[in-house]
Amino acid sequence: MKRFSVGAILGTVLPPLLLFVVVLLLWEGAVRGFGLKPYLLPGPGLVWQALQRDADKYLQAVRFTGLAALCGLGASLLVGTTVALIFSQSKWIRSSGYPYAIFLQTVPIVAIAPLIVHWFGFGFGSIVLTACIISLFPIIANGTSGLVNIDPDLLDLFRLNKASRWQVLWKLRFPSAVPALCIGARTSAGMAVVGAIVGEFFTGYGGKRFGLGYLILFASGQARIADLFACMFASTLLGVAIFTAVTLITGVIQRRWYQ
Amino acid sequence: MAFAAGVPTLRDVSVSIPTGQFVSLLGPSGCGKSTLLRLMAGLLTPTDGTITVAGVAPEQARKSSTRMAFVFQDPTLLPWRTVAQNLRLPLELQGVPTAEHAALISSSLRLIGLSDDDARKRPRMLSGGMRMRVSLARALVTSPELLLLDEPFAALDDVLRQQLNEELVRIWREKMWTAVFVTHNVAEAVFLSERVLVMSSRPGTLVADVPIPFAYPRTPELRGTAEFAKLTADLSARLREAAT
Numbered sequence: 401m402k403r404f405s406v407g408a409i410l411g412t413v414l415p416p417l418l419l420f421v422v423v424l425l426l427w428e429g430a431v432r433g434f435g436l437k438p439y440l441l442p443g444p445g446l447v448w449q450a451l452q453r454d455a456d457k458y459l460q461a462v463r464f465t466g467l468a469a470l471c472g473l474g475a476s477l478l479v480g481t482t483v484a485l486i487f488s489q490s491k492w493i494r495s496s497g498y499p500y501a502i503f504l505q506t507v508p509i510v511a512i513a514p515l516i517v518h519w520f521g522f523g524f525g526s527i528v529l530t531a532c533i534i535s536l537f538p539i540i541a542n543g544t545s546g547l548v549n550i551d552p553d554l555l556d557l558f559r560l561n562k563a564s565r566w567q568v569l570w571k572l573r574f575p576s577a578v579p580a581l582c583i584g585a586r587t588s589a590g591m592a593v594v595g596a597i598v599g600e601f602f603t604g605y606g607g608k609r610f611g612l613g614y615l616i617l618f619a620s621g622q623a624r625i626a627d628l629f630a631c632m633f634a635s636t637l638l639g640v641a642i643f644t645a646v647t648l649i650t651g652v653i654q655r656r657w658y659q
Numbered sequence: 660m661a662f663a664a665g666v667p668t669l670r671d672v673s674v675s676i677p678t679g680q681f682v683s684l685l686g687p688s689g690c691g692k693s694t695l696l697r698l699m700a701g702l703l704t705p706t707d708g709t710i711t712v713a714g715v716a717p718e719q720a721r722k723s724s725t726r727m728a729f730v731f732q733d734p735t736l737l738p739w740r741t742v743a744q745n746l747r748l749p750l751e752l753q754g755v756p757t758a759e760h761a762a763l764i765s766s767s768l769r770l771i772g773l774s775d776d777d778a779r780k781r782p783r784m785l786s787g788g789m790r791m792r793v794s795l796a797r798a799l800v801t802s803p804e805l806l807l808l809d810e811p812f813a814a815l816d817d818v819l820r821q822q823l824n825e826e827l828v829r830i831w832r833e834k835m836w837t838a839v840f841v842t843h844n845v846a847e848a849v850f851l852s853e854r855v856l857v858m859s860s861r862p863g864t865l866v867a868d869v870p871i872p873f874a875y876p877r878t879p880e881l882r883g884t885a886e887f888a889k890l891t892a893d894l895s896a897r898l899r900e901a902a903t
Binding site: 557561571657 | 700702721729731737749751
């Protein structure tokens with residue numbers, strides 16, 4: 401197993417950070433050099449000011465959206481794994497159900513979100529549901545392929561030892577599918593954040609509880625471009641944070657699985 | 660016996676293997692020897708003809724009367740389980756009482772020459788030869804009466820293959836199960852078996868039934884004798900005929 405060393409971490413973190421600083425400098429330089437108006441493109445300095453001025457607001461929104469995304473991801477892991485387990489039980493079930501799973505992948509989330517809000521109200525639940533629906537497909541797809549693509553010799557081994565269907569599922573198919581489910585979870589992690597923000601577009605402002613989606617809508621309505629940039633940075637950071645956390649957790653699971 | 664419409668995989672295979680015998684199925688690649696082994700295990704059903712194990716259909720025998728184990732060409736270990744947990748698998752699946760697991764596992768480990776330290780490792784940490792040993796130990800843990808081996812050592816280098824052949828013979832002498840060993844390696848078949856069945860390809864059929872006269876226990880020195888060389892050369896010639 402490769403151990404984490406300070407050098408290795410610096411090696412992966414430092415180059416993109418340096419590039420980020422260079423881009424910021426070029427950006428600020430361009431805004432000043434070409435005399436761009438802040439309502440067209442605010443420089444990073446103005447964005448930073450916006451972030452600092454409303455730091456509390458952004459922190460609260462990140463927490464709210466992050467929680468919704470995590471709940472949505474958790475729900476889609478639960479639902480997606482269950483669906484995949486059902487799909488793995490027969491080719492017939494799979495071929496009748498899979499097209500509808502693809503439907504989840506292809507239907508634009510902005511088309512479903514208003515329906516969800518219409519049925520489930522302007523609350524946290526609707527946001528979680530939107531995040532869940534958008535992040536469901538990778539779990540179903542990866543989970544199903546992991547549960548179904550089993551070495552035929554291993555299936556024979558279980559058959560020779562008189563294994564029941566249940567034993568094949570829990571002692572062979574499910575453990576074999578864990579790495580694929582981890583990959584699905586990583587793909588879904590970023591999507592869940594997008595889903596939560598889209599959900600918030602439609603649920604809007606609910607009392608003191610609001611998320612990044614609401615802030616984006618609000619800033620856009622007032623043409624506050626620096627605020628929009630601030631929202632974008634906050635959303636991106638949230639997405640990266642959740643993706644990183646899920647990657648670390650699934651990495652640990654996968655390592656425990658094999659070593 | 661035939662598989663898909665019109666294309667028989669095996670034809671006119673008629674053979675009887677007495678209890679306790681070590682038999683090798685020797686044939687060129689694609690001659691249907693693995694198919695024959697899978698038919699014996701009841702993993703495949705013949706389209707024509709009959710196969711019986713201890714008087715009943717293989718599937719039946721496996722479920723009720725005969726303890727049967729199969730060793731695959733690949734070690735087919737579960738990567739998320741340690742060696743000991745892999746050996747426990749057949750016991751769990753067959754519903755052997757948990758209290759008996761530890762004793763059965765450790766005796767099987769000892770039989771195949773694996774230490775307690777190895778037993779705690781995951782398959783990924785083992786060499787190819789060690790993995791094959793674990794696979795053998797897993798087959799032996801249920802004390803089989805019929806052991807079916809499908810080219811288990813084909814992927815190993817020569818030295819390792821010879822070592823494992825010697826151990827396999829030693830264990831067989833100790834436990835006296837009936838063994839059917841599929842291989843395309845002539846020296847391996849001669850070293851191990853009491854009897855070698857030579858198969859030809861397309862359709863697979865038996866072309867020779869050769870008794871191997873060497874006494875047991877068989878030691879590495881056997882491979883250096885003139886008789887061994889002659890018999891091996893003989894069988895190689897038959898195999899070449901069968902392949903054309």
